[in-house]
Amino acid sequence: MKNFKIGGVPEHFNLPWYLTLRDKEYQEEDINLRWKDYSGGTGEMCKALREGEIDMAVILTEGMVRDIVNGNPCKIVQVFVETPLLWGIHVAENSDYNSVKELKGTQAAISRYGSGSHLMAFVNAEQQGWNTEKDLDFTVIKNLDGALKNLPEGNGDYFMWEKFMTKPHVDNGTFRLVGECPTPWPCFVIAVRDEVLEKDEDAVKKIIEIINRTTSEFKDIPSIDVMIANRYELELKDVQKWLSLTEWSQSQLTDSQLEKIQTQLKKLQLIDDKINKNRVLHKF
Template sequence: MKQVNIGGVPEHFNLAWYLTLKNGEYKEKDLNLRWHDYPGGTGAMCKALRNKEIDIAVILTEGIIKDIIDGNPSKIVQTFVQTPLVWGVHVAHDSPYKTINDLKGTKAAISRYGSGSHLMAYINAENNNWDLEKDLDFKVIKDLEGAVKGLIQGTADYFLWEKFTTKPLVDERTFRRIDDCPSPWPCFVIAVREDFIESNREDLEAILKIINNTTKDFKDIPSIDKSIANRYEQQLEDVQEWLGITEWSQDLIDKETIMKTQKELFALNIIPEIADYETLTYKL
């Protein structure tokens, strides 16, 4: 049985992977698909792809585009979640900051440079007409746990993370969310190392077929809202709201979306150049 390593964030977006693994669907295709959680998010997964620790990553669109341009020998083979990610802008519950304008020039907690939390801090700054050089400052905190420490201890002032993942921390009054910042593009794509695509194309196609069969009808799975609420310790009404605004995809990200995303990243000086569609994607 061939072992394939896949990475993703331990969040509700990836429950479909857990369900297909639990059902043994990959083993039926003689594949030992091993899931690896990356609480540190996109930056950690980019590193894992480069180091060949994983073959496949379910990863933020903007982060993998940046890292492929920076030399990561991987390709986007499919969009996974079509809808934008809604990032919450969080401060410590007892923080004196009440509005987005209060955060201008303060320190943003980021999981690592090149991560989604880093890139979206730029998007948030641009949305609010901040000076991108003077009004942004960063503190690396590794993951959500690090952000809790950083904001409570005051080593960082605010933190952008997916708002439904952090909602339990808001409910328990660890964080306070002062705004939302949706990403201007589809949030998650599936990226695969080029050498893995070349030598394991049929296996990759089998994996994608299995996951796509599940995501197509994901919302129709009986009591899926309750399953998500229990597994990820979220309120049922929050899960139902999230399901209502989230759409999965079974298709390769289109050229127009890739170009729009790159233009935004280029304008913010996050990427040094705009790459060809074929440099970033691979059509199976």
């Protein structure tokens, strides 16, 4: 049996992986796939991939592209979620700030440098017409739990995280939602270390085929909205809204999508130069 370790955030997007693992679908193909949660998100997973701690990751698109350009020996093998990620822009309930425009020049709380919360602060700044060199400042708070503790204490002025995962904390009064910022590209991809692709491409392909069967039918699973709401402690109406906005993918990132991402990253000075698509994308 071939052994693989895969990482991802412990969030509702990744429930299809839980279902396939629960049902032992990989074992039926002589594959022992083990999942590891990374609450720290993209930056933490990029580090784990570089160090060989995991073989694969379900990871934010822009963060993975940036890390591959910056030398992470991995390839994107497929888009996992086609629709944009809707980032909520949050402040603490006791904050004096009431709008996104007021946050110009203040301190963004991020999970870590190179994370989605870090990169999307640049995207948001550009959309707002801010100077990304002068109007952005950061403090590292590790994850959502860190933000829940730090923002009310005044460590960081705003925090960007997936809107529906943070909504319970808006509903209970810890955070206030002052704005939204969707990613300008598909939000999650599946990335695999080059060494694993070279050695076990057929097994990786099989893993992708299994997860694709589940994601293509995911919305049709009876009471899937109730399962998500219960498992992730979300309101049922919020889950239903999220499901209506979310589409999973069974296809590779397109050349034009990759070009757009690299162009944006270079414009924001998050990469020095763009690289050839063959160094980023793997096609089976």
